[in-house]
Amino acid sequence: MENFEPEIVAFCCHYCAYTAADMAGSKRLSYPPNVKIIRVPCTGKVDAIHIMKALLKGADGVYVAGCLEGDCHFKNGNIRAAHRVAYVQKMLNDIGWDGERVEMITMSAGMGERFAQTAKEFTEKIRQLGPSPAKTAAGQAAVG
Amino acid sequence: MITAEQKPMQEIINCIAPYDRILLVGCNECVTVCSAGGRKEVGLLASALQLHFLKQGKTLDIKEVTLERQCDPEYVEELVNYMDQVDAVVSMACGCGVQTIAARYREKAVYPAVNTKFMGASERQGIWAERCQGCGDCVLGLTGGICPIARCSKRLMNGPCGGSTKGKCEISPDVDCAWQLIWDRMKALGIEKRYEEVMEAKDWRTSRDGGPRKIVREDLAS
Structure with missing residues (x-):
């Protein structure tokens, strides 16, 4: 657990969070390298299945x-995305996982600091929650 | 369409807990439209079940198939090659689909993953409402296209009752009084005189009261 470095997938909207991440880079703000960004044209494009597959593959x-x-x-x-995230959170709670492993965050394109800050906070939260049960369980190799 | 809702996750988990290899079967028809058991929901449920059992230290082998129509034997036949690779089948179709699979593959246990609810129509994205009870003797032509059987809480043939207030039903302020809707529609169509005609007691033998129903089209069945 001490050496646990969470792997985090962040679906970032092209028009705000992705640009905010860019802004964070331009401002030389550091944020944890644990966060792997996937750029999407809009968070409305993110479906529940994308989040579930990310978890299934070890995020x-x-x-x-x-x-x-x-x-x-x-x-x-973004409103649709928030509803889907809430749906996945409930589903995770229903299957005995922790719904907090999934979160919806909002920001504007100019909020480089907020991007870096939320990346840090979320990474820390997941560090506290520990590794994904999918990783710790036996037979993970069988999952494609 | 026939509408359905996914069963509580724990109920599905309890059904499949004894098995290691599951065939999860969706349907491309009604349950796809009402987002209960189409290809997308099959993928989502398969992922959720895999995550659940991974936490328990068990790798669940789930095969995902979504048939064009689960209530037709010719499509259900497509599952034949999967059957020796799975221990049980979980169906995300309505009760008709579940039973078609159960009838064809008698040696395999089949579990429903959804609760079939009603024949309904989409009110808007994500909301479906009951519109037909399949009474077998349609009265929509007499009631301005609004069904008193499916939409009146008491299934009154001559309404409204005393529980109608400001166009709403006494069971909930969110439920429209079907007979208010019928009256409004008749007025709009200029046929409100028809409202005065008392409808006789309905012969429910054409509905479920006559036992399980069947349609036989001799011209097609021969």
Whole structure:
């Protein structure tokens, strides 16, 4: 557990969080290398199955980072994403996992600091929760 | 369409706990439209079950198949090659699909992963409402296209009852009074005189009261 470095998948909206990550880089703000960013055209593109597959393939935590409420480039993709994240959280709780491994975060394109801060906070939260049960369980090799 | 909702996860888990190899079968028809048992839901449930059993230290072998139509024997036949590779089948189709699989593959246990609810229509994205009870003797032509059997809580043939208030049913302020809707529609169509005609007691033998029903089309069945 001491050496546990979480693997985190972040689905980031092209119009906000991804640009915010860029901004964090431009400002030389450091954030944990544990966060692997997947750029999506809008968080509304992120389906529950994408989050579940990420967990199944060994991610310790997944977050979806979209635009601030009311600022979605496609009107309400971020609201849809938030509902899907809540759906996955409930599903994870129902199967005996911790729904907190999945989270919805919002920010604007100019919030480089917030991107770095949330990356740090989420990584720390997952570090506290420990490795994914999919990793610790026997037979993980069988999962494609 | 026939609407359905996924069963509580724990109930599904309890059903398949004794097995190691599962065939999870979806259906491309009604349950796809109501987001209960189509290809997407099959993938989601398979992932959830795998995650659950991984936590228990067990690798669940789940095969995912979504048939064009699970209530037709010719499509269910497509599962034949999977049957010797699985211990049990979990169906995400309505009760008709589950029973078609059970009838064809008698040696395999089949479990439903959804609760079949009602014949309904989509009100808007994510909301479905009951519209037909399959009474076998449609009265929509007499009631302005609004069904008093499916949409009136009491299935009154001559309504409304005293529980109708401001267009809503007494069971809930969220439920429209079907007979208010019928009256409004008749007025809009200019046929409100028809409202005065008392409908006789309905012959429920055409519905479930006559026992399990069957349609035989001699021209097609021969």
